[in-house]
Amino acid sequence: MPDDRATRATPPQARSGDTVHRINGVETADPYAWLRTADWQTTLSDPSKIEDEIRQHLEAENAYLEHALADVHELRATLKAELRGRMPEREAGVPVPDGEWAYYVRYQEGAQHPLWCRCPRRSAETADLVGEDGFDGEQVLLDGNAAAEGQAFFRLAAAEHSPDHRYFAYAVDLTGSEYHRLKLLDTTTGETHDLGASALQGDLVWANDSQTLIYTALDDNHRPSRVFRTDVTGTAHTLLYEETDSAFYLGVGKTESRALIVIAGSDHSDTTELRALDADRPDAAPQLLHARVPELDVQLATWRDRVLLLTNADGARDYKIVKAPLGDPQRGNWTDLVPHRPGTLIKSFAVFARHLVRLELADAQPRVVVRDLETGAEHTVDPGTWGRADTNDSAYSLALLPGEEFDTTTLRLVYSSPRTPRRTYDVDMATGAARLRKEQRVPSGHDPETYRLERRWVASHDGAQVPVTLLYRADAPPQAGRPMLLYGYGAYGMAIPASFSPDRLGLVDRGMVYAIAHVRGGSDRGYGWYLDGKLANKENTFRDFIAVADQLVADGAVKAGDLIANGRSAGGMLMGVITNWRPDLWRAVVGEVPFVDVFNTMCDDSLPLTPPEWSEWGDPLHDPEATRRMLGYSPYDNVVPQAYPHVLATAGIADPRVTYWEPAKWVARLRANQTGSGRILLHTNMSAGHAGAAGRFARLDEVALVQAFMLKVAGLSEG
Secondary structure, three states: OOOHHHHHHOOOOOOOOOOEEEEOOEEEEOOOHHHOOOOHHHHHHOHHHOOHHHHHHHHHHHHHHHHHOHHHHHHHHHHHHHHHHOOOOOEEOOOEEEOOEEEEEEEOOOOOOOEEEEEEHHHHHHOOOOOOOOOOOOEEEEEHHHHHOOOOOOEEEEEEEOOOOOEEEEEEEOOOOOOEEEEEEEOOOOEEEEOOOOOEEEEEEEOOOOOEEEEEEEOOOOOEEEEEEEEOOOOOEEEEEEOOOOOOEEEEEEOOOOOEEEEEEEOOOOOEEEEEEEOOOOOOOOEEEEOOOOOOOEEEEEEOOEEEEEEOHHHOOOOEEEEEEOOOOOHHHOEEEEOOOOOOEEEEEEEOOOEEEEEEEEOOEEEEEEEEOOOOOEEEEOHHHOOOHHHOOOOOEEEEEOOOOOOOOEEEEEEEOOOOOOEEEEEEOOOOOEEEEEEOOOOOOOOHHHEEEEEEEEEOOOOOEEEEEEEEEOOOOOOOOOOEEEEOOOOOOOOOOOOOOHHHHHHHOOOOEEEEEOOEOEOOOOHHHHHOOOHHHOHHHHHHHHHHHHHHHHOOOOOOOOEEEEEEOHHHHHHHHHHHHOHHHEEEEEEEOOOOOHHHHHOOOOOOOHHHHHHHHOOOOOOHHHHHHHHOOOHHHHOOOEOOOEEEEEEEOOOOOOOOHHHHHHHHHHHHHEOOOOOEEEEEEOOOEOOEOOOOOOHHHHHHHHHHHHHHHHOOOOO
């Protein structure tokens, strides 16, 4: 029999096939195409159905990774203990009031999953700072730990109580594949029922009758293409609308005023279409409110007899807010309420009975503005006036939490920075007075003054100024000889917030500098920042990241070869490109569920995200220019014989967003072309999807694995 230890010590060598793809007159070799399961739909629903050869290869990769990291086995355990030590064992969220009740989640000591709870409103409002325990009169609506018992995976995507507070509906994923089942608790009987829908996207809303639920369902290709109506018995599921364009995804929501249930269609970029039905008449057919127009984005709210729309119409690249009659909201009736201001992006908005609140972003800094809808007067919510010196961080995050109630003057905000734990405030929209409701606790101890926070600016290849956020210990500033972790994303217009994460403190406390490159493709500097990093401009994302690394080296903040690059999902594409283009810069590259087989995925229109994302990356099936452009950077297709740095890739067997075979193929090709000494490693979670392990403690195994790898290659594993 073969020596199992020797097998683990040998890097798996995936067999190389002879698959060749021909697209738009271009031939591309795909030697590891066999790693793609023949029936991905079945594998998502039941990962045990994957082909034996593929499973054995993935298991061999996992075994090799364990051997390669055997010398940091104790470090992984230490890191996991530290990570857990920064998490409160018992913790309650700030209750969200709605009528006579207030709703919240809380964790019990040692529990992986939360309790979904409610208490009488008066109990929640008399509490000042929310701590670890529940509130007087608490009712547990769902015990996540009991529900997860016996399940390989458990995660809720949505949980919504009915307007009359009798029912509690939720969508639960039991495989990690993001196929959700619809369940319903009747609080008067204590009974929970399965409502017979097993392929929910995870969004659901109640009609005002407290009997009707509206939800989005996934089709056979995992696309949210249908919207259904059902009632609390689940005996019938009526199709309300079906989207026939595979490039458009559907979602459902409800306006803050509870007047309309909105069915929104989107291409994952900047084209939307809106339908709505009266929330008081859920049996009616949805009515078209805004027909899709290419590159025209619209988000809707209602106020009295008007609709308020957040839109990029009329060249408002950074968005504006317009108003129109509720009875005739066509574009010809739009008038500006908040005009477009170039360079100040309106990220989101919320409408209340007397106020309009918008979250803005300018030069990678957030701002919340409150407008009195009666008078038009506006004021900016300034965290610096809230009585805490560390609300004046040089980079910070603000999150807007509208809540459940429309007729209120209370706005809930969350402030944090890379060195300052989250603080939840209730802000009076009329006076600006802020009440601290909860401060994130780090049980093992945390002093923000131990750390320094910087915001730097770096000129990219074309002169664009890229923001860079740095976090480090005050006694370990950036300098040559000290390792640095550089994180990047740069896609979908997602700005990377300068927010607090206790997870990264274990790296920083061991002397590593943590940096974020706010590259183009995100919206950190406005919507133009996004447009300048997509489609024909995609290479700006990669060049920005490399420019930041080069400048940090030139400034003496780090040495070339001492940088560890990290990105996740679409940020993993960035990792793949910079690994191919500038392997000399990196000590190691970590791609978590990385989107690295870009060209082949964008040529497979059966996959869930392919048609909707042609507007982001291009359509190589039908556009020869997109074929040429994409093949110029697609990480898997550009692996060549050269000395690569250490590489760690992660995957989830049930991941519908970045399928497991993308990182598996990438790792196989990198290893076959490696001419240097860098180790190429792959870890596949054999029972999870894109978000990794479920459970607040279970996920720490994956975090500790990645961090132990980083510390090992950085030479800090003894610290």
